[in-house]
Amino acid sequence: MIEFSEVTKSYSVGTHALRGVSMQIEDGEFAFLVGPSGSGKSTIIKLITGELKPTSGTVHVNGYSLERIRKREIPYLRRTVGVVFQDFRLIDTKTVYENVAFAMRAIGAREGEIRDRVPYILELVGLENKSRRHPTELSGGEQQRLAIARALVNNPSTIIADEPTGNLDPARSLEIMSLLQEINNLGTTMLVVTHERDLVERFGKRVIAINEGLVVHDGMDGYYRV
């Protein structure tokens, strides 16, 4: 579960990125986080992944209190939150298989577990036949699938997708969103940050809209106004 309570975040340059954000995303929920550039979306993601600490208020993510989390606990928080980025952030020198296995090795998984789980995840995202390819040999949609596989492989309770379709054409965008919905159907909490109004409206899920550091809309109908 993700819970923000009266969260503010100010940067040393004097910018007030968040000005009292409160919201709650339940386990297994699917929500879109929308808002214009500079509205505070990235700050919310960074607070969830422990890259930032709130200036005031409380942030709870999957049992961790972010306002008083210790540095050495952050890796363990991140294992509960898989992140998918717009620019994929894959390691080009590793194969598809290795990119996914790498995430498992990073948390100390055994080789046997890796050999069992990676093919299963690659099959889930439809890349089972491309495990020996390198990311540069894949299309944009496939690279994003790979990024999703990597985020998913450690079985996190939450996935945050930051503009996951920003670099894709409409058909591939729809595919990726459908994949994220499938993953959500399996029980993973999903928070998708996006600019794409069409997609948001098409999926008709909960929408949290942010503007100038405040939640300006929080509704279940897929419609929003910022």
Place this chain on the structure above:
Amino acid sequence: MKVTNLGYLMKEGIRGIFLHGFMSFAAVLVTVACLVIVGGFSALVYNVNIMVEDLNKTNEILAYVDSDLTDAEARSIGTRINQLPNVFKAEFKTRDVALQEFVADHQNDPAFGGLVPDDLRHRYVIVLEDNELMHETVEKIEALGGIAKVNAAFEMAEGFITLQNVLHIASITVIAVLLVVSLLIISNTVKLAMYDRKDEISIMKMVGATNGFIRLPFVVEGFVLGMLGAMIAFFILWAMYNLLVNRLAEVDTLKLFSFVPFVQLLKPMVATFAGAGLFVGVVGSWTSIRKFMDV
């Protein structure tokens, strides 16, 4: 970090060397260049120091034996002089030999033609181990029974001591500066290598890797590169040193310079190079990676 991961992390460290071949090459090259310069200068200083010490040993003390003593009594003092602390060697010289040398030194000047051995005294030519203790040693020789007078070139000894001290300070300063500059250059090269892989590090952080897991391959890589650089530098220095010494021996027919064989420098050089390689490799990568860990 689990022990089961150690093999994988070691392998990743070695793999990283080849994967980032150019940066690895640059890091080794910089380490080699710096260590050859520092090592070469240290070897030079070591040799100059030995040369000055040898030169210092030519500063002899003359202890004149009381002329009342018999030849046998005069010779027996030698044992007591040689037993004194700080005496490297004491050589007995009879008055006959002393006269021959005196006349020869003055190119058989007829002015000294009337001199007979009895005009001179038996004497001991004494070489000290440490000329800094010349005053104390001379006092001890004078205190021995049967010694009439001791002649010692205190000013020359002090001159040598000053020269040695200046050399020491200058060499330590230059070596320290070279070492610091080398460490800075090497550390910057390692930082560049890290910068090359900042994306990889940020992905590792994002998927929940612990700092130890992220650091170990880099430290392994730094260790291997540092030791490789140190080893190459050591063999280059060895070859260069021998080449220089052999060339110098051919040119220096007057034997003005005497360099110790490299084997004599082997142990300290191996220890210093291994230490420096380990330090720049492991500490360099450990500290350089720190700034990329705060993600």
